[in-house]
Amino acid sequence: MSKPLRSSVGASVPENLQITHTYVFFLIAAMQIGVGILSLERVVVQTTGYDGWISIFITGMVLHVVLWMMYHILADCKGDIVTANQLVFGKYIGGILSLAFSLYILVLTLNVLVSFIEIIRVWVFPSLNLWIFVAFMIALIYYFVVGGFRVITGLCLMSILIGLPILWLKFFPTQAGDTLEIYPIITHSLKEILQGSEVTLFSFLGMELLLIYYPFIKNPQASKKWAHYGVFFTTMIYVVSALAVFIYYSEEQIRQVTWPTISTWKIVQFPFIERFEFIGIAMWMFVIMPNICLGLWGSTRLAKRVFNINQTYVLVIACIVLYLFTGAINERMQIKVLSDYTGNVGMYVYLYIPVLFILMKIKGRWRKMIYE
Amino acid sequence: MTKWLDKLKRKEPLNESEETLEDLLKTLKKSGDFITYSLGGHPPCTISYIKTLSKSDYINDFVIKPLKNAKLHSLKEMENAITVENIEMTDELSIIKEKIMIGYALIQSDADNKQVLLIPATSFESRQVGTAEVEFSVVGPKEAFVESLHLNINLVRKRLPLPQLRIEEQKIGKVTNTRVATIFIDGIANPDNVQTVKQRLQDIEYDQIIDSSFITQMLADNSSSPFPQLLDTERPDRAVSTLVEGKIVIIVDGSPQALICPTTVVEFFSASDDYFLPWHLATVFRLIRLFAVLFSVLSTPLYVAILTFHHEMIPRELMATIVSSRSDIPFPPILEVIILELAIELLREAGARLPTKIGQTIGIVGGIVIGTAAVDAGLTSNVLLIIVALSALASFTTPVYQIGNTIRLIRFPFIIGAQLWGLVGIAMVMIFFMGHLIKLKSIGSPFFEPLYPLRIQDLKDAFIRLPFNIQFKRPMLTRSPDQSRVNTKRVKEKRDIDE
Numbered sequence: 001m002s003k004p005l006r007s008s009v010g011a012s013v014p015e016n017l018q019i020t021h022t023y024v025f026f027l028i029a030a031m032q033i034g035v036g037i038l039s040l041e042r043v044v045v046q047t048t049g050y051d052g053w054i055s056i057f058i059t060g061m062v063l064h065v066v067l068w069m070m071y072h073i074l075a076d077c078k079g080d081i082v083t084a085n086q087l088v089f090g091k092y093i094g095g096i097l098s099l100a101f102s103l104y105i106l107v108l109t110l111n112v113l114v115s116f117i118e119i120i121r122v123w124v125f126p127s128l129n130l131w132i133f134v135a136f137m138i139a140l141i142y143y144f145v146v147g148g149f150r151v152i153t154g155l156c157l158m159s160i161l162i163g164l165p166i167l168w169l170k171f172f173p174t175q176a177g178d179t180l181e182i183y184p185i186i187t188h189s190l191k192e193i194l195q196g197s198e199v200t201l202f203s204f205l206g207m208e209l210l211l212i213y214y215p216f217i218k219n220p221q222a223s224k225k226w227a228h229y230g231v232f233f234t235t236m237i238y239v240v241s242a243l244a245v246f247i248y249y250s251e252e253q254i255r256q257v258t259w260p261t262i263s264t265w266k267i268v269q270f271p272f273i274e275r276f277e278f279i280g281i282a283m284w285m286f287v288i289m290p291n292i293c294l295g296l297w298g299s300t301r302l303a304k305r306v307f308n309i310n311q312t313y314v315l316v317i318a319c320i321v322l323y324l325f326t327g328a329i330n331e332r333m334q335i336k337v338l339s340d341y342t343g344n345v346g347m348y349v350y351l352y353i354p355v356l357f358i359l360m361k362i363k364g365r366w367r368k369m370i371y372e
Numbered sequence: 373m374t375k376w377l378d379k380l381k382r383k384e385p386l387n388e389s390e391e392t393l394e395d396l397l398k399t400l401k402k403s404g405d406f407i408t409y410s411l412g413g414h415p416p417c418t419i420s421y422i423k424t425l426s427k428s429d430y431i432n433d434f435v436i437k438p439l440k441n442a443k444l445h446s447l448k449e450m451e452n453a454i455t456v457e458n459i460e461m462t463d464e465l466s467i468i469k470e471k472i473m474i475g476y477a478l479i480q481s482d483a484d485n486k487q488v489l490l491i492p493a494t495s496f497e498s499r500q501v502g503t504a505e506v507e508f509s510v511v512g513p514k515e516a517f518v519e520s521l522h523l524n525i526n527l528v529r530k531r532l533p534l535p536q537l538r539i540e541e542q543k544i545g546k547v548t549n550t551r552v553a554t555i556f557i558d559g560i561a562n563p564d565n566v567q568t569v570k571q572r573l574q575d576i577e578y579d580q581i582i583d584s585s586f587i588t589q590m591l592a593d594n595s596s597s598p599f600p601q602l603l604d605t606e607r608p609d610r611a612v613s614t615l616v617e618g619k620i621v622i623i624v625d626g627s628p629q630a631l632i633c634p635t636t637v638v639e640f641f642s643a644s645d646d647y648f649l650p651w652h653l654a655t656v657f658r659l660i661r662l663f664a665v666l667f668s669v670l671s672t673p674l675y676v677a678i679l680t681f682h683h684e685m686i687p688r689e690l691m692a693t694i695v696s697s698r699s700d701i702p703f704p705p706i707l708e709v710i711i712l713e714l715a716i717e718l719l720r721e722a723g724a725r726l727p728t729k730i731g732q733t734i735g736i737v738g739g740i741v742i743g744t745a746a747v748d749a750g751l752t753s754n755v756l757l758i759i760v761a762l763s764a765l766a767s768f769t770t771p772v773y774q775i776g777n778t779i780r781l782i783r784f785p786f787i788i789g790a791q792l793w794g795l796v797g798i799a800m801v802m803i804f805f806m807g808h809l810i811k812l813k814s815i816g817s818p819f820f821e822p823l824y825p826l827r828i829q830d831l832k833d834a835f836i837r838l839p840f841n842i843q844f845k846r847p848m849l850t851r852s853p854d855q856s857r858v859n860t861k862r863v864k865e866k867r868d869i870d871e
Contacts, residue, residue, distance in 0.1 A: 020825065022826075120796055124681070124682075124794065124795075124796060125681070125793065125794070125796075128793075133793065136800065137800070140800065140803065140804055140807075143804070143807065144807045147807070147810075147811045151807060151810050151811050153824075154807075154810035154820065154824040154825075155803075155806075155807060155810065157823075157824050157826060158806055158810070158823070158824065161823070269687075271687065271690075272686075272687065272690060273685055273686070273687070274684065274685055274686070274687050275682070275684045275685045278682045278684075278685055278794075278795050279685075279795060281795075281796065282794075282795035282796050282798065282799040283799060285796065285799040285800060285803060286799065286802075286803060289803050
């Protein structure tokens with residue numbers, strides 16, 4: 001028998017706020033697919049060349065293991081990351097770690113917003129009035145996050161339903177290119193391929209939010225399957241997307257193209273519409289919106305859980321911070337530094353999860369021994 | 373100071389002015405249509421009723437005649453002598469007041485000065501049941517609700533000969549005391565929903581309920597949303613079919629529209645015709661209607677966005693057409709669009725207020741004369757004229773009038789978004805409305821169902837309509853305690869080969 005945990009405010013969630021377990025699929029996939037995929041191919045080609053798709057696949061597989069660990073951590077502590085941290089590291093160190101996690105998610109959110117606005121400025125409106133545009137975006141995000149987790153889940157679902165048909169457009173470059181281009185397979189060393197995996201991790205970030213919304217799942221055990229489907233779905237989307245781009249562009253070209261996915265949209269042509277990337281970028285808003293909303297929600301919820309304060313206040317502060325930073329970070333170099341930084345921190349977060357997993361297991365074993 | 377105190381004391385003057393029966397009669401006597409006269413006899417008795425609410429012939433034939441002919445001494449004897457059912461004997465003022473105000477006749481006797489007889493003699497004067505005009509359908513029943521609650525309930529009841537059909541009446545509105553009936557089928561409707569509806573109806577605090585649309589606005593979960601959250605219908609057949617699905621129907625006395633709840637946003641785009649036609653035809657028509665809605669909302673914003681910001685998107689051949697039609701126009705696209713959209717709204721508004729025949733004329737004059745003149749004068753391009761006219765037409769395809777208004781209104785935020793940030797702006801407004809719909813609830817049930825929460829089972833009668841013989845279950849939306857529409861076992865037996 002396990003000892004009942006000391007739970008703080010918000011550790012258990014009333015049933016009417018919970019979601020059905022199947023939505024975990026959408027939550028995971030929608031959070032992972034964001035701005036990363038737009039530049040994924042370039043990033044991976046720089047280290048691994050045409051074998052990049054193998055790197056992507058490996059990352060996906062590794063993430064399944066991490067997901068499995070996350071579920072074990074959450075099932076053992078019967079709560080979220082805050083409970084887990086408190087259990088393993090004690091109240092103060094655990095609290096600091098949770099806050100660090102919260103900060104990391106806020107930076108991740110900032111990164112998504114900044115990258116998307118950069119794309120809009122490069123492709124659509126070079127002279128965009130940043131401050132006004134961001135103000136409208138943040139107001140919209142605030143409206144959704146205030147609606148709570150159920151509304152954000154709805155957004156995730158809609159983003160998959162509406163955003164993903166855009167990926168069918170990948171069909172056009174495969175028509176124009178030649179499949180023979182990507183042969184021979186595996187021309188790079190294992191080390192290079194693994195390096196490729198490391199850089200692709202950035203596109204997969206977002207799965208770790210499960211550590212926060214786990215108490216909101218009505219039947220967590222049944223959701224496991226759907227979470228794994230979600231990760232697998234993302235991996236497949238990335239692999240197929242990368243292959244389509246590899247078929248169309250030569251290796252050298254991809255290195256030059258900052259956003260290969262958007263560039264391939266340019267090929268699409270219908271009798272009544274050309275330059276499909278405008279529509280694509282506008283529709284991509286549906287894809288990144290749940291990213292930002294869920295990120296902001298998760299980040300502020302952690303603060304609420306650690307300090308036992310009202311989430312609305314934290315949200316207002318987070319929105320202001322997000323607004324100021326998004327307005328201030330507007331040069332290519334700054335954005336690149338931010339992305340690299342986020343990717344690195346994400347790496348550490350994914351290293352931290354196995355550590356937490358092992359510590360939880362040791363602690364559990366230890367406690368069991370004492371009780372017996 | 374004292375005046376102010378007096379004001380505070382007399383908070384509800386309507387309810388407290390009559391304390392005795394005499395007071396009540398005195399108040400009533402001030403009106404010309406209140407009739408009270410002595411019938412003579414031993415002991416003498418008086419009859420009083422409101423002429424305009426009661427059936428005078430009926431009172432003469434069935435009340436006054438038997439009383440005159442017989443020698444009666446007490447109210448009890450009179451009650452037996454009068455050949456009318458449901459006579460009430462009471463001394464409670466509130467009941468007397470309530471009954472006399474709906475057309476009952478009141479008999480007082482000097483022998484018994486506390487008790488009175490209340491004889492039902494209400495005249496149900498109302499318009500004849502006519503054909504549905506707003507929700508017209510070519511095939512199927514033509515009847516429509518009228519303004520009488522009595523008649524409306526009759527229209528529902530005769531389609532549902534079922535003892536479980538429950539009709540619960542409430543009186544709402546401090547002054548109008550409007551009778552509001554909540555109708556549902558016991559055992560099919562979810563009791564929680566029924567409870568929610570009744571509770572919300574009870575909580576309404578207002579002095580007048582003139583029409584069911586008052587109730588729509590007061591029952592709404594989010595009253596500042598542009599989307600109606602209760603479906604209104606004038607068709608008894610539609611009301612009945614939703615009752616069978618487990619929904620709740622609210623009928624308001626004096627209103628020819630019944631309200632249906634809980635509802636979803638897709639239901640506003642389904643017409644009764646969809647169920648009268650074979651399922652594939654119905655599906656195609658429904659999809660066309662949904663496409664029309666998208667077209668109506670998005671076409672002019674897209675015009676603004678593409679012509680203002682994204683010329684590159686138009687292929688060369690098409691660009692030539694648009695450029696030649698726009699070459700003489702002195703305005704930017706946004707101004708052009710706003711002028712034309714306002715003109716169409718003007719025509720619609722004028723047409724709606726005018727009598728039918730003049731309305732038609734105005735429509736023709738406005739549509740053809742003003743439109744052609746505007747193009748000739750070089751104020752608008754004819755491409756835009758086509759787009760605006762089509763989108764106005766498309767907005768009228770919605771089977772429910774209320775949602776048509778919403779569609780016309782939400783077009784304007786889209787136009788503004790398009791002018792600000794082109795396609796990105798349109799996407800932003802679209803996300804806003806999508807999130808808004810996800811947030812909305814109708815009597816506590818999700819309004820965006822079956823998309824979110826995603827219920828595959830309910831999709832078979834949402835964007836498409838599948839045949840009846842595979843719709844075994846009631847919609848999950850209503851959370852009906854009795855899910856099954858058919859005897860599944862029997863159906864399975866019948867479905868086998870060569871049976």
